[in-house]
Amino acid sequence: MRSGDGAEGEIRKLEYELALEQNAAGKVSQTEVAEKEKSYQEARNNLQSFLTKFHIAD
Secondary structure, eight states, X not given: XXXXXXXXXXXXXXXXXXHHHHHHTTSSXXXXXXXXXXXXXXXXXXXHHHHHHXXXXX
């Protein structure tokens, strides 16, 4: 995937949301939730960085 690919961010968001639900059910630790959240935030930051640098030329 490209670093500016929004799909990566969506996948990381879904993984984070799943980890939250699994943590509530006692299936994963808070540490794992924190790791998924960090991964999600990094993907969001990568996308934002890409969008900031991206310019359309005529």
